[in-house]
Amino acid sequence: MGGYNGYNGYKVNRKEIMIGRRACTSTRHFRRFLTDGDAAILAAAGDGDMSAGFHNVLDSYQILHALGYRPDDCLCCFIGKCEKHNNVD
Ligand SMILES: [Zn+2]
Numbered sequence: 001m002g003g004y005n006g007y008n009g010y011k012v013n014r015k016e017i018m019i020g021r022r023a024c025t026s027t028r029h030f031r032r033f034l035t036d037g038d039a040a041i042l043a044a045a046g047d048g049d050m051s052a053g054f055h056n057v058l059d060s061y062q063i064l065h066a067l068g069y070r071p072d073d074c075l076c077c078f079i080g081k082c083e084k085h086n087n088v089d
Pocket of ligand 1: 076077078082083
């Protein structure tokens with residue numbers, strides 16, 4: 001079974017990661033596999049504190065959502081820094 005290179009370049013196997021029920025808004029415990037890259041991102045977002053980073057990532061998404069960003073959008077296009085798509089406003 002092949003994996004794919006995730007957004008952070010780490011080889012991941014999504015089947016392994018996606019086992020379990022899909023979380024809903026009543027979920028209070030959110031246990032997920034973190035790649036080394038995921039952990040590094042959360043640590044960076046929290047200045048070394050992964051819990052603070054997790055909350056900072058949530059705060060960041062809340063702001064992006066309020067500005068109109070949606071999950072299907074290319075984040076790089078949304079912030080005007082995309083080199084993959086040639087969107088011209
Ligand atoms: Zn883009």
